[in-house]
Amino acid sequence: MEFLKAGALTILFLGQFAGAQSDERYFAPLTTSYAAPKGMKFCDSAKEFKLAFKMLRKDPDLSLNDPQAIQTALKIAEGCDGASRRFGRVYLLLKKSGVAQAQAVNTAMTFAPQSDARVDGFMELFKKIFLANYLNLDFANAYRLSLDLSRDYQGDPKKLRKDFVSIVDFCLSNKGLALDFKNCSELTMNLTRHTDLYENGVFPEFRKVYDYLRFNKRTGLNIKEALLVLPRVMAKGEKAPANFMEMMRYLLEKGPFQGSQTDALKLSLWVADLSMRPDPEAARAAMAQ
Amino acid sequence: MQPWRNRIISFVVAFASLGALAAETKKSPQRLVELQWGEAENAAQYVVEVRHFQGQLLKTFTSKKPLLKFKAPIGDYEIRAKVEGIDGRVGEFSEWNRITVLPRAVAFKDKPTQKVVDADSNKLTGHFKISWPPEETAKKYHLKVYALDDSVVLDVMVDSPNWEFDLPPGEYHYTITTVSGDFISDEIPANQTLIVGKAQLAQPEMLSHGMDADKIRPSLNWKAIQGVDYKMKLAYHPYLAEEFESIPPQGEIKDGRWSAPLLLPPGLYRWTLWAEAKGWRPSPPVIEEFEIKPTEPILSSVDKELDPQLKDDE
Numbered sequence: 001m002e003f004l005k006a007g008a009l010t011i012l013f014l015g016q017f018a019g020a021q022s023d024e025r026y027f028a029p030l031t032t033s034y035a036a037p038k039g040m041k042f043c044d045s046a047k048e049f050k051l052a053f054k055m056l057r058k059d060p061d062l063s064l065n066d067p068q069a070i071q072t073a074l075k076i077a078e079g080c081d082g083a084s085r086r087f088g089r090v091y092l093l094l095k096k097s098g099v100a101q102a103q104a105v106n107t108a109m110t111f112a113p114q115s116d117a118r119v120d121g122f123m124e125l126f127k128k129i130f131l132a133n134y135l136n137l138d139f140a141n142a143y144r145l146s147l148d149l150s151r152d153y154q155g156d157p158k159k160l161r162k163d164f165v166s167i168v169d170f171c172l173s174n175k176g177l178a179l180d181f182k183n184c185s186e187l188t189m190n191l192t193r194h195t196d197l198y199e200n201g202v203f204p205e206f207r208k209v210y211d212y213l214r215f216n217k218r219t220g221l222n223i224k225e226a227l228l229v230l231p232r233v234m235a236k237g238e239k240a241p242a243n244f245m246e247m248m249r250y251l252l253e254k255g256p257f258q259g260s261q262t263d264a265l266k267l268s269l270w271v272a273d274l275s276m277r278p279d280p281e282a283a284r285a286a287m288a289q
Numbered sequence: 290m291q292p293w294r295n296r297i298i299s300f301v302v303a304f305a306s307l308g309a310l311a312a313e314t315k316k317s318p319q320r321l322v323e324l325q326w327g328e329a330e331n332a333a334q335y336v337v338e339v340r341h342f343q344g345q346l347l348k349t350f351t352s353k354k355p356l357l358k359f360k361a362p363i364g365d366y367e368i369r370a371k372v373e374g375i376d377g378r379v380g381e382f383s384e385w386n387r388i389t390v391l392p393r394a395v396a397f398k399d400k401p402t403q404k405v406v407d408a409d410s411n412k413l414t415g416h417f418k419i420s421w422p423p424e425e426t427a428k429k430y431h432l433k434v435y436a437l438d439d440s441v442v443l444d445v446m447v448d449s450p451n452w453e454f455d456l457p458p459g460e461y462h463y464t465i466t467t468v469s470g471d472f473i474s475d476e477i478p479a480n481q482t483l484i485v486g487k488a489q490l491a492q493p494e495m496l497s498h499g500m501d502a503d504k505i506r507p508s509l510n511w512k513a514i515q516g517v518d519y520k521m522k523l524a525y526h527p528y529l530a531e532e533f534e535s536i537p538p539q540g541e542i543k544d545g546r547w548s549a550p551l552l553l554p555p556g557l558y559r560w561t562l563w564a565e566a567k568g569w570r571p572s573p574p575v576i577e578e579f580e581i582k583p584t585e586p587i588l589s590s591v592d593k594e595l596d597p598q599l600k601d602d603e
Contacts, residue, residue, distance in 0.1 A: 084599060088599065089592065098557075098582075103529035103530070
């Protein structure tokens with residue numbers, strides 16, 4: 001009986017062993033890599049829910065009862081890790097800016113599932129566009145632009161934020177362009193449309209061309225003249241500024257327009273326009289997909 | 290025949306009508322005096338003496354009838370008379386009787402009229418320019434204006450038969466008394482009513498509005514009119530909210546100035562300012578909006594305020 005038992009056990013064991021080579025349950029490798037399915041991620045949902053719930057119940061202006069706070073916290077937690085903080089930052093910023101409670105909560109909720117970079121972008125851009133000591137736009141425009149350039153931006157929000165802040169600061173500064181709010185606003189919007197055409201954003205290249213046009217002994221344009229030229233150059237992407245300046249140097253120093261700044265400018269701009277052209281092969285490849 | 294010695298002659302004094310006097314007194318302000326007394330039997334004539342009141346004899350008249358007319362300037366007089374009989378006997382003079390010749394009262398037109406003006410909404414009064422028929426016997430005119438409750442609102446002595454003045458809203462009547470030295474006529478009511486229409490107060494005249502030098506506090510400045518109260522309403526509109534909501538009054542209105550208290554929450558505000566005064570319709574309001582933006586330090590404190598709340602300490 002005991003033999004049988006042992007045998008049975010052996011058979012059971014052997015049977016298990018025999019099948020084990022093809023049974024991953026029993027012979028799973030010691031080091032396992034696991035991942036969420038494609039397009040998904042793992043979240044500390046309990047942590048996010050607790051943080052969100054605590055934050056909502058603690059806010060004296062929200063006046064949410066428990067069921068409401070639970071519902072809202074659940075919604076926030078859907079944003080996965082960091083969602084509570086993202087929600088909280090946007091909510092507090094809007095509340096301190098004088099936005100109505102309900103609207104502040106609703107907008108903040110839309111940021112909960114976004115990236116931290118987009119929230120950083122919104123916070124920074126909103127301040128730069130809305131506050132009286134920066135671009136000082138009216139709330140409606142400031143709000144819409146900030147959302148367009150952060151939460152709803154299709155490109156790299158981090159790069160855009162850096163570009164935006166750099167351009168605004170340079171434009172308003174007495175050591176920079178020292179322009180008024182209206183002109184700085186227009187210039188910033190014009191330039192940041194092209195941020196994604198540059199690896200490091202539009203501002204560094206903008207600054208190079210600006211300094212060349214303003215301070216080079218062969219150019220020496222005033223601010224107004226320089227700003228008439230720059231948007232056209234910057235619109236043509238990464239290589240346009242270099243192409244433009246190379247043409248200008250060539251034409252003014254060695255080329256056919258030595259001393260004739262106006263003609264050199266015109267031709268340099270035309271050549272800079274050619275810095276970004278259609279790519280037939282890429283178009284074909286995109287169509288094939 | 291009764292003895293005339295003790296006859297007491299009582300006089301009936303009358304003054305001639307304006308029509309009669311006007312013809313006679315073109316050049317000097319005198320009035321026509323009529324005296325009548327009781328007829329004495331067998332009287333041949335009557336002798337009448339006129340003197341200044343307790344003063345010197347001015348004139349002696351004789352009259353065959355118990356009636357005498359004479360011109361006299363404005364003033365106080367005394368008269369006495371005696372009878373001379375047909376048989377030559379002469380009675381004694383009566384006691385001196387005092388008579389006062391007063392300035393003639395102003396003669397207003399018979400037809401009642403109304404003079405209506407609108408009150409000036411800045412001065413809160415209506416302006417009148419009135420005149421009345423001149424009176425030769427007057428050296429001055431005493432004008433009194435009465436409100437409906439008979440209280441005197443204006444009391445002036447003027448040289449000419451006209452005057453200009455301002456009155457608050459309401460209905461009034463006035464009287465004129467002619468004055469000559471110490472002598473005054475009867476107080477005659479004019480046949481004219483003065484009406485100052487109740488108008489609407491003018492909209493407050495704004496002198497300035499905007500942010501104070503510190504760029505934090507909005508303030509308003511307007512031209513304040515004495516006697517007028519200024520009222521204000523404030524409404525608040527958080528950004529993205531649907532509409533303005535009234536909020537309790539903030540700050541103080543004083544001397545045509547209002548300044549918001551510090552630390553009004555950011556957002557849009559609408560102030561409504563209007564004037565009120567008793568007896569007037571409130572003025573049209575002045576309505577304007579202003580915006581208070583947050584400051585950078587406040588917005589930059591968000592993370593510092595939030596992060597302690599986000600510690601998962603459970």
